[in-house]
Amino acid sequence: MKHRLDxxxxxxxxxxxxDWRSPLDALxxxxxxxxxxxxxxxxxxxxxxxxxxxxxxxxxxxxxxxxVLPDAAPMALAHGLLAAEMGMNLQMALGQKRFLLLHxxxxxxxxxxxxxxxxxxxxxxxxxxxxxxxxxxLMGDEFALLDLADGRLHPFPRAISLKNRAIxxxxxxxxxxxxxxxxxxxxxxxxxxxxxxxxxxxxxxxAPPALILFPxxxxxFARAIRPVGAAEVxxxxxxxxxxxxxxxxxxFAALAGLVAAIPARAxxxxxxxxxxxxxxxxxxx
Amino acid sequence: MRDARVLARLLADPSRAGAxxxxxxxxxxxxxxxxLGSLAWRLKGIRLPxxxxxxxxxxxxxxETVRTQALWEAEMARRALAPLGVPVILLKGSAYVAxxxxxxxxxxxxxxxxxxxRDSLDRVQAALLxxxxxxxxxxxxxxxxxxxxxxxxxxxxxxxRDRMIDVHHTILPLTARPTPDAxxxxxxxxxxxxxxxVLSPPDMIVHxxxxxxxxxxxxxGLRNLWDIDRLLREFAEADAGFWxxxEERASRHGLLAAVHRAGRxxxxxxxxxxxxxxxVRDSADSLFKARLLARDGWGRATRPALRFAFYVRSHWxxxxxxxxxxxxxxxxxx
Amino acid sequence: MTMGDDVNEPGSEGFAPTRRVVLALGAAAASTVVTIxxxxxxxxxxxxxxxxxxxxxxxxxxxxDAAGNLxxxxxxxxxxxxxxxxxxxxxxKLLAGGPSPAGVDSQAAQAYANYIRRLQxxxxxxxxxxxxxxxx
Amino acid sequence: MAGPAYxxxxxxxxxxxxxxxxxxxxHRPSGMTHILAAPAPQILAALAAKAGDAxxxxxxxxxxxxxxxxxxxxxxxxxxxxxxxAGLVRRA
Numbered sequence: 001m002k003h004r005l006d007x008x009x010x011x012x013x014x015x016x017x018x019d020w021r022s023p024l025d026a027l028x029x030x031x032x033x034x035x036x037x038x039x040x041x042x043x044x045x046x047x048x049x050x051x052x053x054x055x056x057x058x059x060x061x062x063x064x065x066x067x068v069l070p071d072a073a074p075m076a077l078a079h080g081l082l083a084a085e086m087g088m089n090l091q092m093a094l095g096q097k098r099f100l101l102l103h104x105x106x107x108x109x110x111x112x113x114x115x116x117x118x119x120x121x122x123x124x125x126x127x128x129x130x131x132x133x134x135x136x137x138l139m140g141d142e143f144a145l146l147d148l149a150d151g152r153l154h155p156f157p158r159a160i161s162l163k164n165r166a167i168x169x170x171x172x173x174x175x176x177x178x179x180x181x182x183x184x185x186x187x188x189x190x191x192x193x194x195x196x197x198x199x200x201x202x203x204x205x206x207a208p209p210a211l212i213l214f215p216x217x218x219x220x221f222a223r224a225i226r227p228v229g230a231a232e233v234x235x236x237x238x239x240x241x242x243x244x245x246x247x248x249x250x251x252f253a254a255l256a257g258l259v260a261a262i263p264a265r266a267x268x269x270x271x272x273x274x275x276x277x278x279x280x281x282x283x284x285x
Numbered sequence: 286m287r288d289a290r291v292l293a294r295l296l297a298d299p300s301r302a303g304a305x306x307x308x309x310x311x312x313x314x315x316x317x318x319x320x321l322g323s324l325a326w327r328l329k330g331i332r333l334p335x336x337x338x339x340x341x342x343x344x345x346x347x348x349e350t351v352r353t354q355a356l357w358e359a360e361m362a363r364r365a366l367a368p369l370g371v372p373v374i375l376l377k378g379s380a381y382v383a384x385x386x387x388x389x390x391x392x393x394x395x396x397x398x399x400x401x402x403r404d405s406l407d408r409v410q411a412a413l414l415x416x417x418x419x420x421x422x423x424x425x426x427x428x429x430x431x432x433x434x435x436x437x438x439x440x441x442x443x444x445x446r447d448r449m450i451d452v453h454h455t456i457l458p459l460t461a462r463p464t465p466d467a468x469x470x471x472x473x474x475x476x477x478x479x480x481x482x483v484l485s486p487p488d489m490i491v492h493x494x495x496x497x498x499x500x501x502x503x504x505x506g507l508r509n510l511w512d513i514d515r516l517l518r519e520f521a522e523a524d525a526g527f528w529x530x531x532e533e534r535a536s537r538h539g540l541l542a543a544v545h546r547a548g549r550x551x552x553x554x555x556x557x558x559x560x561x562x563x564x565v566r567d568s569a570d571s572l573f574k575a576r577l578l579a580r581d582g583w584g585r586a587t588r589p590a591l592r593f594a595f596y597v598r599s600h601w602x603x604x605x606x607x608x609x610x611x612x613x614x615x616x617x618x619x
Numbered sequence: 620m621t622m623g624d625d626v627n628e629p630g631s632e633g634f635a636p637t638r639r640v641v642l643a644l645g646a647a648a649a650s651t652v653v654t655i656x657x658x659x660x661x662x663x664x665x666x667x668x669x670x671x672x673x674x675x676x677x678x679x680x681x682x683x684d685a686a687g688n689l690x691x692x693x694x695x696x697x698x699x700x701x702x703x704x705x706x707x708x709x710x711x712k713l714l715a716g717g718p719s720p721a722g723v724d725s726q727a728a729q730a731y732a733n734y735i736r737r738l739q740x741x742x743x744x745x746x747x748x749x750x751x752x753x754x755x
Numbered sequence: 756m757a758g759p760a761y762x763x764x765x766x767x768x769x770x771x772x773x774x775x776x777x778x779x780x781x782h783r784p785s786g787m788t789h790i791l792a793a794p795a796p797q798i799l800a801a802l803a804a805k806a807g808d809a810x811x812x813x814x815x816x817x818x819x820x821x822x823x824x825x826x827x828x829x830x831x832x833x834x835x836x837x838x839x840x841a842g843l844v845r846r847a
Contacts, residue, residue, distance in 0.1 A: 001583055013336070015309050017583050040336040041309045046583055066316045066584060095316075098343045231774035231790060238655045238788070245657040245786070248350045249770065252781040252788055256772040350786055357785040357842070364845055417840065445654065445840070642820035644794050644830035651795040652837045655788040 001046065006037035007088075010156045010203045011145065012096070014088050015041035019048050019055050023080025030081070030159050030179045030192055033200055043067075043095055045087035050074055063087045067094035079185050081192065085161060092143055093242040099145035099154060100247060100254050103240045106139035106153055107131045112210035113153045114283065115144055115262075117240045123217040126166040127275050129193060133173070134276065138199040139207070148250045151257050152206040157199040159192040167191045169272065211282065212237075212264040215275060223278065224268040233264045286310045286582030289318060289507055293578070296324060296511060297555045302331050310582030312340060317584040318507045322348035322391030348391040355379045355394040358448050362397060363481050365416035369408050373481050374400040374474050376453065376492065380483040381512065384475075388515035393508070396440070396449040400484075402471055403454040410438055410452070418443050418450060434460050456492045457500055461602060463539035465495065470538075486520040486527065487534035494547035495540050498573075502592075502599035506577045507554075513547050514555040521558070528560050550574060672704040673731050685726070687733025698727040710735060758809045758828075760847040761835055763802035771796070785842050798834055799843060806847030809835070 001017030005024045008014075014037075018024050045065040049055040060074040061083040069090060075083045092101060104117035105128035114136075116124045125141040132138030138157055145154040159179065162170060170178070170193055179192030194200075214228060214236065228236075237255055238244045244251045265282055269275040286307055292314050295301050305311055315321040325344035333341070359379050366373050374380075376398035381389030401409050418441040431439050436459060438452040455467035470492075474482040484492060490513065497509045521527045535544040549570055551557035554577065576595050579588040586592060645651060674681055674689055681689040682697035690697045701723065705713070709720040714735065719728035770781040778791040780799075791799075794816065801807065801815040809831045816822060824830045838844040 038336050039308075040312075040334060040340070042336075042340060044309065044313045044584060046585070048585075066313055097347045098339070229775045231777040231779070234774055234779055235653075235655070235790060239658050242658055245655065245788075246347065246350055248353065248786045249781055249783065250346075252770065252779070256774075256779060259774065260772070353784070353786040357787075360784070361842060364842075367846075445656075447657070640820060641823050642794050642797060642816065644822065644824035644827055644834065645792075650837065651792040651834060652841050652843070653790045654841055655790070 001048070006041060007031050008035060008037045009088075009158050010140075011098075011154050012043070012092070012156065013038035013041045014043050014045055014091070016045045016084055016087065017047070018080070018084070020059065020061075020077060020080060022077065023047055023061065023084050026081040026180060027084050030194055032176075033194070033197070035200075035203075043088070043091035045084065045091060047080060047083055047087060063090060065091050067091050069094065075186070079182050081179055082161070082182055082185055082187075082190055085159065085192070088158070089142065096143075096145075097243055097246060099147060100251050101241055101243050102144040102146060102237060103142070103242065104144040105141045106144045106155070107136040108139050108155075108207045109136050109283065111207055113139060113207040114211050114213065114279065115153065115209050116213045116215055117144070117237070123166070123269075123272065123275070124215055125160060126162065126169065126272060127215060127279070129160045129162065129166075129195075130169065130272050130276055131279065132160075132196055132199060133170075137202060138195045146209075146254055146258065147206065148247065148254045151254060151261075152208050154206045155199070155203045157195045157203050159194050161187075162191045162193055164188045209258060209262050212258075212262050213279065213282070214264070214266040216266065216268045217270075217275070218268070219270050221268040221270045223270070223274055224266075225278065225282065226266040226268075228264045228266050230259050230264075234259045286314065288575075288578040288587065289314050289580040290578055292318065292320065292324070293507065293554045296320070296327055297514075299328050299331050302328055302333055307582055308334065308337050310584075312337075313582065313584035314580050317580055317586075319393040319505060320508050320511060322351065322393055323508070323511060324391070326391035345391065348393075351392075351394055352382050352389070354448070355382055355397070358397045358443075358446070358450070359383060359399075359481060360479070361416075361443070361446070362399060362413070362450060363479060365412050365418075366401075366409060367480060369405065369412055371401055371405040371409065372471050372474065374471060375477075375481055375483050376400055376456075377496075377512075380489070381516075383477055383481065384483045386516065387519050388512045390515075392512070396451050398451045398453060400453045400456070400467070400471065403467065406438065406452070406454055413441055413450065413452070417445055421449065434458060456495055461499060463495070463499055463543075465491070465538035465540060485534075486516070486524070487531045488538075490516055490520070490531055490547070491535050491538050491540050491544060494535075494543040495538075498543040498546050499540060499602060500599065502596040503573070503576050507580075510547065510551055510554060510577060514551045514557045517548065517551060517557050517559065546570065546573065550577070554578075671707075671710055671735055673701040673734055683730045683734045685730050685733070687730060687735070687737045689734075698730045701727075701731060705731070705735075758832065760806045760808045760811075761802055761839070761844040762804070762806040762847040763799045763838075763844045765804035766800075769799075780843075782843060787842070789841055789843065795834060795838060795843075798831070798838060802844055 001019065003018045003021050003024045005016045005027055006013065007016065016024065016027065043066050047061050048064060050060060050062045054060055059077040061077055061080055062074045063083050063086055065087055067090060102117055104115050105124045107114050107128050116128060128138055128141045139153060140156040140158065141160040142158060143156050145156055147154060167189065173193065177194040182190045212233060234255060237259065244255065267278050269278060291305065291311055295305065312321065315324045321344045325341035325348065328341055329345065355378060359375055363373065375383050378389065378392050378394035379397055381392060421440045421442050436453055436455045436457055440449050440451055442449045456465050457463060470484055470488045473485045473488060475485060476482050493509060493513050493516065497503065497506055531544065532541065535541040545563055548557065548559040548563045549567065550573060552559045552564060553574060575588065576591050579586060579591060581587050674683065678689050680692060680700065682692050682694055682699055684690045684694060684697040705720055712718060713720060713728060713732050719725050764784060768783050772779045778796045780789045780791055782789065797816050797820065798812055801812050807815065809828055812831055813822065813827055835844060
C-alpha cells in the first residue's frame with residue numbers, strides 16, 4: 001500500500017497500511033515513544049478506499065486487514081486515527097488465538113494485576129487510565145491477554161481512547177501524550193492518550209492476576225461492593241472474551257483456573273474518584 | 286509481493302522457507318487464501334524466524350479446534366439423520382478430516398457439506414429442521430427454485446451452534462452442462478466407522494475439480510487446488526492403478542476436462558506428479574493460474590478485471606439462458 | 620442466558636460418590652444445561668441471522684425511553700416493548716439510519732436503536748449487536 | 756415408562772470444574788463448554804459409557820441419592836431432551 005507503519009504493543013505486532021498519509025502520521029505521533037517493531041507482524045491492518053475514486057472524492061476509510069468484519073461501516077478520513085485503532089482492535093478480536101483475550105482493562109501494582117471488566121462504555125477504560133496516573137502501572141485499557149500456559153496477564157498498553165466527558169479528566173497530562181480531538185465519531189468525541197512512560201517501558205513484563213472487578217457506573221449510583229459467584233464470574237468472562245470458544249480446552253483450563261484462584265467483586269460507583277477509592281480499598285484487603 | 290506465487294511455492298517445497306523475505310506479506314496472503322493452517326503444518330519442524338514459528342504454532346493449535354468443530358458438526362448431523370437410514374456422504378473439508386486424509390491437515394473448514402440421495406431430500410430436510418437447524422433466509426424459501434435448478438437445499442444454520450449445513454443431492458447445479466452421476470457416487474462411496482460415508486478416491490477428485498472449474502468463480506481456488514494436490518499424491522501413492530481409474534470415472538461424470546485442468550494446474554503450481562500425458566499445453570491455463578494467484582502482499586485481491594471475468598463465467602456456467610453466450614464467449618477468445 | 624430457578628445444590632456428587640443426599644429432578648420446564656456461545660466469533664455466518672429481543676427477557680414488561688433506558692411501564696415519553704425480536708438485518712438498517720422496522724413508528728424505532736446501542740456483554744442480544752459492530 | 760435408551764461419553768471425554776453449586780463442563784468431542792445444574796451432572800454420570808433408559812437412570816441415581824420429584828419420568832425425559840440437544844447424550 002502507499003503508506004505503512006509498523007507498531008509493537010506488548011507481545012503483538014501490527015503492520016498498518018493506508019491509502020492516505022494522515023491517519024498514519026497521527027498514529028506515528030501517538031506511538032512515538034514505543035519500542036522498535038518486530039520484523040514480522042502478527043496482524044495486518046488496511047485502511048483503504050472502498051472504491052478507487054473514494055480515495056479523493058468524499059474519502060471514507062474502510063477498515064480491513066487479515067481479519068474482516070463484513071458490513072463494517074466505513075469512517076470519515078478525519079477520523080482516520082480512530083479507524084486505525086479500530087482496525088487493530090478488530091484483528092485482535094477476530095484473530096488473536098495465542099492468549100485468552102478478555103475485553104477488560106488491566107492495571108498492576110506490587111507485581112500483581114487487577115482486572116476490570118463487565119461494563120462496556122461505563123468507564124473501565126477511564127478508570128484504568130486514571131489509576132495509571134495515580135501510581136498504578138497501566139497494562140491495557142481495552143484487552144487483557146491471559147497466558148494459556150501460566151495464567152499471567154500480558155500487557156497490551158495501547159493508546160487509551162478517552163470518550164466524551166472523560167477527556168477533560170486528563171487536561172493536566174503532558175500535551176505530547178494526547179492525540180487530536182476527534183469530534184462526531186460514531187462513539188461521540190474521542191481523544192487518544194498515550195500511556196505513561198512506565199507502562200511503555202515495562203510492556204514486556206507480565207503479571208499474575210490478583211483481583212477481578214466488575215465495575216458499574218451511573219451518576220445516580222450509591223457506592224456498593226458485592227461478591228460475585230464463581231459460576232457468574234466464569235460465564236461473564238466467557239462473554240467478555242472474543243476467543244474463548246476458539247481456544248477449546250486450553251481456554252477452559254485457563255479460565256477455570258483464573259476463576260478458582262482469584263477473588264471477584266462487583267462495584268457500583270457514581271464518579272471516578274469514588275471508583276478509584278473503591279479500588280484502592282479492595283486492593284488493600 | 287506481486288501475487289500468491291511465493292505461498293504456492295512454499296507449500297510445494299517447505300525447504301524454500303529460508304529464502305522468504307517478506308513473512309508478514311506471506312502470512313497475510315495465506316490468511317486471505319484460507320491456507321494459514323495448511324502452511325503451518327507444512328512448515329512444522331522447519332527452521333523459521335522466532336515470530337513466524339510462534340504464529341504458525343498458534344495456527345496449528347487453532348486448526349485442531351477447527352477439526353474438532355467440523356467433526357462434531359458431522360456427528361450432530363449423523364445423529365439427526367441416523368433414524369432415516371439413508372446414506373449420508375460427507376463432502377470437502379469435513380470428509381478429508383473424517384477420513385484422515387492429508388488434505389484435511391490444517392485445513393480451514395466452515396460449513397458442513399453433505400450429499401444424500403435425491404429421493405430422500407424431503408425427509409432429510411424435515412429431520413434437520415426438527416433437530417434445530419433453520420433456514421438462513423426466511424424469504425429465500427424459494428424452495429422451488431432450489432429444487433428445480435440447484436444441486437442443494439437452501440442453506441440451513443443450526444440455531445444453537447451457529448453452523449451452516451449444505452445438503453447436496455448432486456455435485457453440480459442441475460443447469461450445468463456436465464451431469465455427474467450422483468447415484469453412482471453414492472453407490473461407490475466408502476463407509477466410515479460411524480455410519481457416515483465419504484466419496485471414493487476418484488469421485489473425491491472429480492468433485493473437487495468440478496467445484497473448482499465447472500461451478501464457482503475460483504474464489505478460494507488456491508486452497509481447493511491444494512486439496513487436489515494432497516489428494517492426488519495420497520491416492521496415487523496408495524494405488525498404482527489410480528490414474529486410469531480417475532480418468533474413467535471423470536469421463537463417466539462428464540468432467541474429464543475439469544479433472545485434467547485441475548491436474549495440470551496442480552502440477553504447475555504445486556508440482557503434483559500427474560502423468561506425463563496430462564501435461565499438455567492449454568491456452569486458457571495461464572488465465573486460470575493468474576486468477577488463482579491474484580493476491581498481493583497486503584492480502585488484497587488484485588486483477589479486478591480478471592476476477593470479474595471469472596465471476597461472469599461462473600454465472601454463464603450455471604444459467605441456462607446464458608449457455609449460448611458462454612459458447613460465443615469461448616469462441617471469441619480463440 | 621437462562622437458568623432454571625428451581626434447581627437444588629448439586630454439590631460434587633455428579634462425579635465423585637459421597638454421602639446420600641436429596642436430589643431434586645426439577646420441573647419439566649426448568650433448564651439445567653446452558654451452553655457457552657462465542658461472544659464475537661463466527662460473526663461472518665451469523666451476522667444476518669441473529670436477533671435482539673427488546674427488552675431482554677429478564678426485563679420483560681419494562682418500557683424503553685427515548686434514550687434507550689429501561690423505565691417503568693407507562694412512563695411518559697417511553698415506548699412499550701416490541702412484541703418480537705429484531706433481526707440482525709433490521710438492526711443493521713436501523714442503526715445505519717435506514718427505515719424503521721415493519722410496524723414500528725420512527726420515534727419508537729429510535730428508542731429501540733438507543734436501547735440496542737446500550738446493550739452490554741451478558742445481556743440478551745449483545746452478541747448480535749457485537750457482531751454488527753466493531754469492538755469499542 | 757422405559758422410553759428410548761441413551762448413552763453419554765466416557766468420563767475421560769469431559770473435564771468438569773465445580774463452580775459454587777454449578778458444574779462447568781468442557782466436552783472434548785465438541786469443544787463446547789456447558790454450565791450444568793443438578794440433576795444434569797448426575798444423569799451424565801449415570802450414563803457415562805453405559806446405556807440406559809429413564810428407568811435405569813433413575814435406578815442408578817437412586818443408589819446414591821434420595822430422588823425428589825413430582826413426576827420422575829417426566830422430569831428425567833425433560834433433562835434427557837436438554838442433554839441430547841446439547842450433544843451430551845445420544846440415543847444408544
